[in-house]
Amino acid sequence: MKKRAVAYLFILPAALVLGIFMFYPLAYSFMISFTQWDLSATRTYVGLSNYRALIVSPDFWNSVLYTVYYVLGVLPVSLVIGLGLALLLRDSSMRGVGFFRTIYFMPVVTSPIAAAMGFSWIFHTQLGYANHLIDSFGGEPVNWLTNYNGIFQLLFDRFGVELPRVLQGPSVALTVIILLGIWQNIGYATVVYLAGLQGIPQTYYEAARIDGANWGKSFRRITLPLLSPTTLFLLVMFTILSFQVFGPVQVMTPQGGPLQTTSVIVFRLYQQAFAFYRFGYASAMAFLAFSMILIITLMQLKYIERRVHYD
Amino acid sequence: MTKRHVTLAIKYAVLAAGAIIMLFPFYWALSTSFKELRDIYFEPYGMFPTNPTFSNYISVFSKAPFGRYLLNSLVVAAGTTFLQLVTACLSAYAFARMRFRGREIIFFLFLATMMIPQQILMIPQYLVVMRLGMGDTYQGLILPYAATAVSIFFLRQFFRTIPKDFEDAAIIDGCGPLRILRYVFIPLSKPALATISIFVFMWSWNNYFWPLLIVDSTEMRTIQLGLALFRTEGGIQWGEFMAGTVISTLPILILYFIAQKQFVKGITLTGMKG
Incomplete structure (x- = not known):
């Protein structure tokens, strides 16, 4: 009897913290998403009207589109480069491998705010190093953080083709933020892939070599399939984290970018709540946006899981 | 040079190029932080500060x-x-x-x-x-x-x-x-x-x-x-x-x-x- 009481005492501190700062807020947030409230004394119950207003709001769907651009921009590139680097760094008998791993992981531990400061300087229109490089190759300087044109549209401009809006791609400003995301994620993907590669027995490759398989074939038939659980993990992880990008957006484009083209979901959410005091509306937005992530994550798990090989 | 050496050389070249790209933002922030105001506006692309100075650090601590x-x-x-x-x-x-x-x-x-x-x-x-x-x-x-x-x-x-x-x-x-x-x-x-x-x-x-x-x-x-x-x-x-x-x-x-x-x-x- 006494023992049992001790057990409850042991979990009490954690339970209190999680209860007060996680469970209660979750319920509370759900409740205020059905109200209209600016923190004043009167809170009006408005039913589903916040959700209804969101579904017909072009601004909201734009922010969803920009967030999707960001996720689709960061994810595949980080995964491919991360896998490539992991393959290069796989052989730990190679000299300097530890040194390179240290370097590639450095951006992961760097705060997104500091990284965003560094990138703002590199992509400064007049004094930035990026435009200096372009200039030294004879190109025109780019207004990186103030250009709202979609990057795919810019490519097609020279052929005089006007792409449908969704295919115009992230604005130049959002592309810079995507580059920052890639830079920060590569090291993470590399380290996770390295761990995955370590789990593949060397004997598989030897057997393949005896059967006459070349590098490309054993990569396709052994490495990729056996890494699929790692890829799935990274896919889910990066999707969830990229959906929540906020800090770099706020530092690099404090107003939400040229024509609001960097206003990703969390940026808009923050703005609605803490700049316009529309707490009910913002809460509804949070629930709507994150039920989307939940659905995407579940779909990734369900459909890709089938194609994943667990040895 | 055998084929193995060539592969190894290519590996190192790729890794080094990647490392330079990954390190550049760190280096660039560090190098800029030691540059004089004159440098930043007239020589903004110099790899090294022409006249390294701590003045930026000193003024950061006094401004905030x-x-x-x-x-x-x-x-x-x-x-x-x-x-x-x-x-x-x-x-x-x-x-x-x-x-x-x-x-x-x-x-x-x-x-x-x-x-x-x-x-x-x-x-x-x-x-x-x-x-x-x-x-x-x-x-x-x-x-x-x-x-x-x-x-x-x-x-x-x-x-x-x-x-x-x-x-x-x-x-x-x-x-x-x-x-x-x-x-x-x-x-x-x-x-x-x-x-x-x-x-x-x-x-x-x-x-x-x-x-x-x-x-x-x-x-x-x-x-x-x-x-x-x-x-x-x-x-x-x-x-x-x-x-x-x-x-x-x-x-x-x-x-x-x-x-x-x-x-x-x-x-x-x-x-x-x-």
Whole structure:
């Protein structure tokens, strides 16, 4: 009897913290998403009207589109480069491998705010190093953080083709933020892939070599399939984290970018709540946006899981 | 030169090129931070400052209380880490070794908090902290993160690998659960505790969103918040911005160079970043 009481005492501190700062807020947030409230004394119950207003709001769907651009921009590139680097760094008998791993992981531990400061300087229109490089190759300087044109549209401009809006791609400003995301994620993907590669027995490759398989074939038939659980993990992880990008957006484009083209979901959410005091509306937005992530994550798990090989 | 040598040379070339790209933003911020104003406007692309100077660093500390920001971040990160270790040790021990009604359900509920996105919680968390009168205080910055499911789960998994025999010996010696935790489990779990500490410290140091919501006064700003707001203030030039950036990044990079293994392990296992 006494023992049992001790057990409850042991979990009490954690339970209190999680209860007060996680469970209660979750319920509370759900409740205020059905109200209209600016923190004043009167809170009006408005039913589903916040959700209804969101579904017909072009601004909201734009922010969803920009967030999707960001996720689709960061994810595949980080995964491919991360896998490539992991393959290069796989052989730990190679000299300097530890040194390179240290370097590639450095951006992961760097705060997104500091990284965003560094990138703002590199992509400064007049004094930035990026435009200096372009200039030294004879190109025109780019207004990186103030250009709202979609990057795919810019490519097609020279052929005089006007792409449908969704295919115009992230604005130049959002592309810079995507580059920052890639830079920060590569090291993470590399380290996770390295761990995955370590789990593949060397004997598989030897057997393949005896059967006459070349590098490309054993990569396709052994490495990729056996890494699929790692890829799935990274896919889910990066999707969830990229959906929540906020800090770099706020530092690099404090107003939400040229024509609001960097206003990703969390940026808009923050703005609605803490700049316009529309707490009910913002809460509804949070629930709507994150039920989307939940659905995407579940779909990734369900459909890709089938194609994943667990040895 | 054999074929193997050529492959190796190509490998190194690719790795080196990649390393230069990854390092460039660090180098560029560092180099700019030592440049004179003249340099930045007339020689902005020089790889090295023509006349290295500390003046940017000096003016950063005089224009904004960066010393105070660093201190705040240290207090918050250390406090958060310490409390998470305490709450995680206690509850992980209960979940790993004690029998009590509702153990599985409570554990599942704890784990479920990992799935709740921060952004859903931020508005009510803000309201709760304000109502508790903890806005703009260290408590307000620390307490919401005094326990997390990630640390508890990670430590519980580790505790479960500790052989029962160790504990039995201690029980025979008449030790209660608190002493068993203190003298058996904690000493045996040092690597796991180090991993958690490093990870939590880094996460807390780099956290921006929460301080942005609840900090009001200049004196309570953490380094990330201070840096971000420094950017929005007028009359500051790029050499100073970069000096501020270096100041905010250096502590965590030094820690990373000292405890690289724990960093990599902590971040990959918990799958969360700043």
